[in-house]
Amino acid sequence: MTMESVLRRLIGGHETPATGSANGGGAGLALARAAQDTIGLPLVVRGVARDRVARDALGEMLGPEMLLIGLGADGAITGLAAVEAQLRCAVVEVQTLGVPRAQPVPAGPVTGTEAAMMAPLLSGLLDRLASVDDPDLQSVAGLRPGVRLEDARAAGLILPEARYELLRFEVEIGPGSGRGGVLVLALPGRADASCKTPPAAAWETALRDSVLQAPAELEAVLHRMRLPARDIEALASGDLLMLPGVDLTAIRLEDGRGRQVATVRLGQRAGLRAVRLAPPEAPPDLPLDIPPRLPE
Numbered sequence: 001m002t003m004e005s006v007l008r009r010l011i012g013g014h015e016t017p018a019t020g021s022a023n024g025g026g027a028g029l030a031l032a033r034a035a036q037d038t039i040g041l042p043l044v045v046r047g048v049a050r051d052r053v054a055r056d057a058l059g060e061m062l063g064p065e066m067l068l069i070g071l072g073a074d075g076a077i078t079g080l081a082a083v084e085a086q087l088r089c090a091v092v093e094v095q096t097l098g099v100p101r102a103q104p105v106p107a108g109p110v111t112g113t114e115a116a117m118m119a120p121l122l123s124g125l126l127d128r129l130a131s132v133d134d135p136d137l138q139s140v141a142g143l144r145p146g147v148r149l150e151d152a153r154a155a156g157l158i159l160p161e162a163r164y165e166l167l168r169f170e171v172e173i174g175p176g177s178g179r180g181g182v183l184v185l186a187l188p189g190r191a192d193a194s195c196k197t198p199p200a201a202a203w204e205t206a207l208r209d210s211v212l213q214a215p216a217e218l219e220a221v222l223h224r225m226r227l228p229a230r231d232i233e234a235l236a237s238g239d240l241l242m243l244p245g246v247d248l249t250a251i252r253l254e255d256g257r258g259r260q261v262a263t264v265r266l267g268q269r270a271g272l273r274a275v276r277l278a279p280p281e282a283p284p285d286l287p288l289d290i291p292p293r294l295p296e
Helices: 002-016 025-039 056-061 085-096 111-128 135-140 152-158 199-213 229-233
Strands: 017-020 042-053 067-073 076-085 144-150 163-173 180-188 219-221 251-255 260-269 272-277
Touching: 017 152, 025 042, 025 111, 025 163, 042 056, 042 180, 056 152, 056 163, 067 111, 067 152, 067 180, 076 085, 076 111, 076 144, 085 111, 085 163, 085 180, 111 135, 111 144, 135 163, 135 180, 144 152, 152 199, 251 272
Parallel strands: none
Antiparallel strands: 017 042, 042 163, 067 076, 067 144, 076 180, 163 180, 219 251, 251 260, 260 272
């Protein structure tokens, strides 16, 4: 199924139909030059499909094999780059082997190293797109590649709820190789003068984006105890410590300040230690305080 048919099914007849060009026009030339000038990757752009999509529809297009990188300015993520498996592999190959392989290769899991090695190409592409005479690409100015996003769900949580200018580049990795790749850019949609976001709403959105990107450290605490210094100094390998009252099904999950945020159960997953959130405790049943019957 082509990108255009997916878009039509997801969006229906209320959206502008997808458009494209055989060689991508100015956008395609921008990608080819950016790839060659920044990392020496020879790309032949076979076409660029364009459309405008909502955030929810965008999430449906992101496959698990894609490398997802947030795009934005001043620390806020307002757009997205999605790199298909063969293209992300070629970006690594050209920077480690000197040339990309001519044949498709099995794609491994997406890594943070790939995101870092993709950054120069994306920066060069965004700079060149900003100079293209196209009113729909005005929002590209100032955008820079940011953090790697774990998956489509994470992208849906971080990206603002808005409409996005979608560019889908279909490329051949190396002239005549037959090895294809895909790069998708979701750029902030052009502002509508009749529907400007109120300053308060814009501030709330920016605050939400910043908070969602902030690191949050949690610690699972099995037990806390106090011991005299002499007992601690006497501890040796193999000693047993008694943990009275410890319940593996009621472990404290604490934030960085030691405040309990949840109760979890201790277990494992895929051979690693893990915790499972426990349901909240039901409030105790309190006796009803029924006032005495008034005399008639």
